[in-house]
């Protein structure tokens with residue numbers, strides 16, 4: 001059963017943290033699951049360490065590509081220092097997924113933090129794990145697939 | 161039916177152009193338009209970076225004169241550079257098809273102004289089409305080619321940052337047009353725009369526009385989304401998506417063509433609506449046009465012509481709310497990468513309290529604290545002219561502190577004529593120009609340019625050496641130094657040049673840190689000369 005209502009997810013962090021890669025994977029997974037999906041981001045100077053945020057909206061029919069204020073259902077913060085900028089975007093009861101949850105969790109590579117956080121998110125979305133794995137395999141070159149699949153699994157298993 | 165794809169607006173344009181039988185895409189990189197040609201190249205289209213937008217537009221016009229279909233891409237300020245081409249090719253018309261893809265940047269994500277390209281359509285007499293999402297970016301690109309071919313007129317496809325950089329689902333058409341075989345048909349009165357010919361062509365242009373307007377009234381890419389008869393919103397572009405979400409109960413007239421406008425359609429839509437709104441990003445272009453045509457639509461409070469719109473802002477517009485808006489929390493601004501070669505040069509210029517006429521590129525970030533080492537940035541190439549102007553009139557002690565700083569890609573774009581001016585009309589104290597040559601167009605994501613020796617697809621071509629060019633133009637003192645390893649020499653060269661009355665050009669050459677690895681691998685696979 002696919003949800004008809006619009007779900008809003010924001011992924012945020014700093015340039016170089018793989019925010020856009022993470023949102024690309026998420027959008028692709030949702031697209032393949034048959035949802036209407038829009039992913040909005042402003043790039044330009046992201047490679048120079050500035051703030052990066054990507055809005056992903058999915059549901060039956062998506063209009064505006066930008067999440068309206070305080071309507072974010074899931075906020076993924078890959079750079080903890082960015083939390084305050086985006087906290088207000090969460091709707092009451094919205095779920096914050098914070099990189100700090102991984103402070104003491106060993107990851108195969110810290111560079112895969114973005115993917116580990118998608119693993120946490122994946123528990124909240126009604127999408128089979130194989131669909132995520134398939135997309136992760138297609139977006140990464142072969143030598144990076146195992147690391148990222150493992151990071152995803154670590155996030156998915158993270159105690160709530 | 162073809163399979164659906166997940167594409168950004170820019171990628172959808174590239175696919176649309178390919179499916180429309182476009183023979184060549186030209187352009188100059190500029191956020192948010194850059195990915196169009198890069199994607200077009202990946203899809204197998206013939207794509208090139210030109211030295212600047214004017215040349216890109218001229219090449220595209222040549223393609224269209226030959227009977228083929230061409231696309232030229234640029235950001236909004238790029239059209240200022242290419243405007244000379246636009247205005248007169250509207251008169252001459254074209255043989256094949258010519259689409260100007262111009263990406264505006266409301267909200268200034270990465271630009272120096274918020275100019276509105278629709279005004280160019282009106283000023284030049286060139287139709288403007290505006291997609292609101294990726295599907296329309298694909299469909300309207302194809303439509304732009306069709307209209308251009310049908311009326312033998314250039315067409316502007318106006319994008320905005322949000323549409324260019326939003327990824328959404330696209331259903332491509334299964335009808336793919338084959339490129340037309342070009343051949344030359346002589347048409348001297350149609351393409352040599354001397355007054356006697358241009359007078360006739362101007363009349364022809366106005367007749368074409370009347371025809372296109374009639375077409376737009378009944379067959380144009382406009383959509384009427386039903387709602388309560390009491391409230392009507394006229395909108396275009398991504399603003400129409402926000403408007404539909406902000407107020408799904410209103411009737412919405414979504415205009416896909418914003419010049420020439422279908423006034424009968426618009427006025428008919430507004431009739432009997434007790435509440436009327438126009439929701440548009442950037443300038444009140446639709447409001448002005450509709451009011452001039454006799455439509456009674458209100459002006460929106462001025463604050464909404466600045467910045468991007470979104471659902472909340474549209475809600476405010478619909479309430480006529482002109483109270484100050486909450487200031488969005490700003491994230492960390494971009495900054496020069498750690499150990500960026502540009503940083504060394506600016507540290508040195510700052511140490512000597514130089515007056516720095518700057519230019520457009522990553523290095524513009526040197527204007528921000530803590531460096532605060534750039535005193536002006538206006539448009540591509542302005543560093544040289546502005547530096548010379550300062551030198552001409554400042555008291556000597558100040559004039560001797562003026563340095564112009566420009567990047568390599570910007571130099572090839574608009575710096576050559578500045579050097580000509582420098583040699584032609586040198587100030588009494590001479591001048592110092594530093595070309596920060598990092599061997600790529602770093603800011604927009606490492607595109608090639610004529611001084612890298614590689615084309616858009618990174619295959620080799622003849623490399624223009626900046627030092628050779630400025631020497632040939634008559635600059636006597638020309639040095640090439642590495643700003644990292646030869647910083648002390650660079651510093652003493654600048655000091656010496658500031659004391660002399662001569663013209664000095666220093667090329668500070670060191671690859672962009674982010675591009676260095678890629679440049680090495682291109683060089684290995686096919687070394688560029690020299």
Ligand code: SF4
Pocket residue numbers: 047048495496497499500501502522523598602603672673674675
């Ligand atoms: S991208 Fe390159 S040129 Fe730009 S700041 Fe970083 S190192 Fe410097």
